[in-house]
Amino acid sequence: MIRLIVYLPLLVVSAWSCSPTGDNKAAAAPPMPEVKAAQPVRQTVTDWDEFTGHIEAIDAVDVRPRVSGYLDKINFKAGGKVKKGDLLFVIDPKPLKAQLNFAQAELKQAKVKLELAKNDSNRAERLFKVKGISEEEYDSRSKGLAEAAAALQSAQANVETAQLNLDYTEVRSPIDGRITREQLTLGNLVNGGTAGEATLLATIVSTDPVYAYVDADESAVLKYRRTLLKSSQGAVAGERIQVSLALADETDFPHQGFLDYISPREDSATGTVSLRAVFDNPDELLAPGYFARVRIQGSVPYPALLIPDKAIGRDQAQRFVWVVKDNGEVEYRKVTIGPHVDGLRAIKEGVGEGDWVVVEGIQKIRPGAIVKATRISAQSAADEAKP
Structure with a gap:
């Protein structure tokens, strides 16, 4: 009897805790993901190919004496600008x-x-x-x-x-440009004569304009040749193949030039063709010897649909976007991308002009999900993504 008195409250409590109540309700449905969507904008764009290149001077001259003798005067500042005909050195x-x-x-x-x-x-x-x-x-x-x-x-x-x-005995500059430091100091004996025998005194390089050289693959070169052919036939009459350049510390491509030379032969060892572009260089930022990123116009301008670059996802090697249907359901679309233009990315295949593409909140989406989409403009979405 004592044992029953001890354990009875526990049984009562346990039974009470397991009994259903009227206050329990069904679990609430999760809220719809909120996203922002924008329609593609139509613009005229141009394809660009990017390469690594190097800058070279159009003119570069080794200054050597024509006569032998002792170096008597040095008449320039190392690294300074010189003009054609300026007196540089005097030999006794x-x-x-x-x-x-x-x-x-x-x-x-x-x-x-x-x-x-x-x-x-x-x-x-x-x-x-x-x-x-x-x-x-x-x-x-x-x-x-x-x-x-x-x-x-x-x-x-x-x-x-x-x-x-x-x-x-008066050694003068043969070109306009910038001169290196002198290779010999006053009082040294210099040898004159041919280039192989004469003493190197300094080097002068022209600075404006300059060349940029790149090596391109065969398929790219064929595009450029066809573009030039269209130009000669009047499709883009009067135009050149445009080239832009960025230095190591530049994120955009502020330096503008044009392609002026395509090598008539391919390097059999590398399978590439040498290309050359000309750039004006009034501020002399493009120094001979610098490496640079070079973009070459890969097509004539064409109309395209553009969406914010941040709207594009990557699935291994495939690019995709999410498109919001009229009922709010999202659809997975594979896309083929084109050039990047002011925060927007050209889409060659995969979306239409009237589609609403998710531009913000793509990480919240699963195939077939129903979303609550706020409609915004594509350009405003691109502007928000800029630093």
Whole structure:
């Protein structure tokens, strides 16, 4: 009896806790996901191909002396701008000035000798006419005149050479551009002559405009050739293949140029073709030797539908979007994308102009889900995504 009294309250409590009550209700249905959707906008776009390229100067000259001697003056600032004809270096002119003086003296002697030879030849001619000298003597004096004339020409050439060598002691810039630091300091002996033998003094590179070189695959090059062909036939008359460039610290492509050269042959080792673009460079940001990202126009302009880039999902290698139907149900659509334009992405296949594409809240969506969509413009969605 005691055991029954002890355990009875527990049984009563347990029974009470398991009994149904009228207050229990069915679990509430989850709320519909809230998303934002926008219709594609129609714009004219252009396809672009991106490559890694390098910048080169249009003109680059190694400054070397034409005559040997000791470096006497340096007349520029390392890294500074120079103009064609500017005096850069002076080689000690004294030895070559002495050579010029010697050559000029020899020229004077040659002129005197020529006058004497002329007089002697004239006398010989008069004497020969009256049988005063033999024919052999006459020929000898005529030969002396010819030799004196040749000696004068040789002396004149020696003077011109000596004058040139003296002029070459002043080393001047052959182009406009920027010059590197000097490779030798004052007092050093420099060797003149041909490029392989002459001492390198400095290098000058032109800075405006500049070239950008890239290597493109065969399919890309074929596109560019066809674009040029259309241009020549009037489809895009007067236009060039546009190229834009970005330096290492630039996110957009602010530098604009155009394609001016396509190599006529493919590199069999790499399967690529060399391309060259020209860029104006008034601020000299595009320095020869820099690497850059280069975008080349891959098509003529064409009309396309664009949606915010953030609306596009990735499923392994496939791109997709969610489209909201009239009943609020979302549909999975595979899409083929085109170029990026001001926060919007061109869609070549997969959506129509009247479709409402989810642009915000795509992480909340599952196939077949019913959503509550707020309609906004595609451009405003793209602007919101910008940093």
